[in-house]
Amino acid sequence: MSGQEDFTKRKLWGGRFTGATDPLMHQYNQSLSYDKRMYAADVKGSIAHSRGLEKAGILTQQERQEIERGLKQVENEWKEGTFKIFPDDEDIHTANERRLSEIIGKDIGGKLHTGRSRNDQVATDMRIWLMDEVENIRGYLKDLVLVMANRAEKEVDAIMPGYTHVQRAQPVRWSHLLLSHAHAFYADLNRLSQLIPRISTLPLGCAALAGNPYSIDREFLQQELGFDSLGENSMHIVPDRDFVIEFLQWSSLMMIHMSKMAEDFIIYSTAEFGFIQLSDAYSTGSSIMPQKKNPDSLELLRGKSGRVFGQMAGFMMSVKGTPSTYNKDLQEDKEPLFDCVDTVANSIRIAEGVIATLAINADKMRAALTDDMLATDLADYLVRKGVPFRETHHISGRAVALAEKQKCNLSDITFEQYRELSDKFEPDVIESVFNFENSVEKRDAIGGPSRKGIERQVQFLRAGVEKL
Numbered sequence: 001m002s003g004q005e006d007f008t009k010r011k012l013w014g015g016r017f018t019g020a021t022d023p024l025m026h027q028y029n030q031s032l033s034y035d036k037r038m039y040a041a042d043v044k045g046s047i048a049h050s051r052g053l054e055k056a057g058i059l060t061q062q063e064r065q066e067i068e069r070g071l072k073q074v075e076n077e078w079k080e081g082t083f084k085i086f087p088d089d090e091d092i093h094t095a096n097e098r099r100l101s102e103i104i105g106k107d108i109g110g111k112l113h114t115g116r117s118r119n120d121q122v123a124t125d126m127r128i129w130l131m132d133e134v135e136n137i138r139g140y141l142k143d144l145v146l147v148m149a150n151r152a153e154k155e156v157d158a159i160m161p162g163y164t165h166v167q168r169a170q171p172v173r174w175s176h177l178l179l180s181h182a183h184a185f186y187a188d189l190n191r192l193s194q195l196i197p198r199i200s201t202l203p204l205g206c207a208a209l210a211g212n213p214y215s216i217d218r219e220f221l222q223q224e225l226g227f228d229s230l231g232e233n234s235m236h237i238v239p240d241r242d243f244v245i246e247f248l249q250w251s252s253l254m255m256i257h258m259s260k261m262a263e264d265f266i267i268y269s270t271a272e273f274g275f276i277q278l279s280d281a282y283s284t285g286s287s288i289m290p291q292k293k294n295p296d297s298l299e300l301l302r303g304k305s306g307r308v309f310g311q312m313a314g315f316m317m318s319v320k321g322t323p324s325t326y327n328k329d330l331q332e333d334k335e336p337l338f339d340c341v342d343t344v345a346n347s348i349r350i351a352e353g354v355i356a357t358l359a360i361n362a363d364k365m366r367a368a369l370t371d372d373m374l375a376t377d378l379a380d381y382l383v384r385k386g387v388p389f390r391e392t393h394h395i396s397g398r399a400v401a402l403a404e405k406q407k408c409n410l411s412d413i414t415f416e417q418y419r420e421l422s423d424k425f426e427p428d429v430i431e432s433v434f435n436f437e438n439s440v441e442k443r444d445a446i447g448g449p450s451r452k453g454i455e456r457q458v459q460f461l462r463a464g465v466e467k468l
C-alpha cells in the first residue's frame, strides 16, 4: 500500500485524528459487545439505503448489487458465528461496513455511507429490531391470555373467598380472580399494539441532523422497509428515543401486573391457604428443609419487575438533560432496552408455564368460605323485600353480632331469631342466603363472577386476542 493507510483498517471517523484512543476509553465507548444483536436489522437498513442511493443516481445498479451481495454475506457470517470482530470495530455499523469493504472492495463498499450518518442508521436499526421483538412479545402475551381463559373456562365450578385488604370479603369463582389478571394482560397487549405506529416511524435519510443533500427519496426508503410513517423533521426524528422510553414504560406497567399476580399466587400457594400448588417445573426445593417447595418462579416474576422499572428510570434520567440532536448519552438506550426485552419476553413465557401447570385445590378453596362472607347477601335479601339498603346493612350487622355472641355461624341462627331482627325475614332466609353458589350466581350483571359472567369474559378475551 503506497504509504497510505488502508481506510478499512481505520476508524470510520479517523481522518482528523492523529492520536490513538486510550484503551479504556475505547472499551468505554464501544457498543459492539451488545449492539451486535442488531446485525440483521443493520443489514436490512443498509440494503434499503443502497437501493435509495441507486435511485438517487449515486450508485450504479451493478454497484448496488455488489453491496447487497456483500451485506448478505456479512449477515450470514453473523448468523453462522464466523464473523471476526476486530479490535477497532466500535459498533455493529462500523463492523458491518468494515467487513463489507473487505468482501466487495473499498471502492464500492466505501460508497454505502453516502448521505447517511450513524445517527440515522442506529435509530433506524433499533426501530427495525424492536418491531420484530414487539411482534414476538405480542405472541407470548396472546398465549398467556389464552391459557388463562382456557383454565378459567375449565375450572368455573371452583368457588373461593374473594379478598379485600387480604381479608375475606365475598365469595367469587376462582376463574373470576384468574381472569382479573388476564384482563390486565389483555390491556397490556392493547397498549403494546398502540406503540407500534410510533416505533414504525422512519429516521433513515435524515443523516446526522440536517437531512441528506442527495435527494434520496425517503418515501421510497419507507416503502422498502415497510414503516408506517416518515419522521418529518430530521432534528426531531434522528435523536428521538421516545419509542424506547415508551417501550420501557410499557414494560414497567406490564411487570407491575405480573408482580401483583405473582404475589396473589405466592400467598395462595402457602400451606395456610393451600388453594394452589405450583408444578415441580416451576418450583425449587430448599437446601436444608426437605419438606419445602418454594415458588421461585413467582418470586422472580415479582423481583424482576423492579429491574425493569429501574431500566426505565435509568434511561429516562440519561436522556433528560441532553441538548438537541444526537449526543453519545443516547447510546445508553441499548443495554436497558435489550435487557428489558429479554426480561419481559421470558417473564411472560414463565408466567404462561406457571399458570398452565399449577394445580388448584377446590376443596381447600371451598373450606375457606364462611357464612360471614354472606352478610352482604343477607342484607341484599332484605333489599329485595323492600327494606332500604342502609337499614338492611344495620340489620345484617346485628345478625353478625348475635352469631358472635352465640359463638355460632350466621346460618345457625334460627328463623325465629331472624324474625326478631326484622319482620321482613321469611322462612326461606337460611336456605336462600347461605349458599355460596347462589351468592355468586346472583351477581350476574356484566363484569360479575357468575357462570354467565365467566363465559362472557372468556369469549371477550378470545375474540380480543384474535383481533389484535
Ligand SMILES: *[C@@H]1O[C@H](CO)[C@@H](O)[C@H](O)[C@H]1NC(C)=O
Pocket (backbone or CB within 6 Å): 369, 370, 371, 407, 408, 409, 412
Ligand atoms: C361454622 O361453619 C364452619 C363450616 O363453614 C364449621 O367448620 C364451623 O365449625 C362452624 N362453626 C360453629 C361454631 O358451628
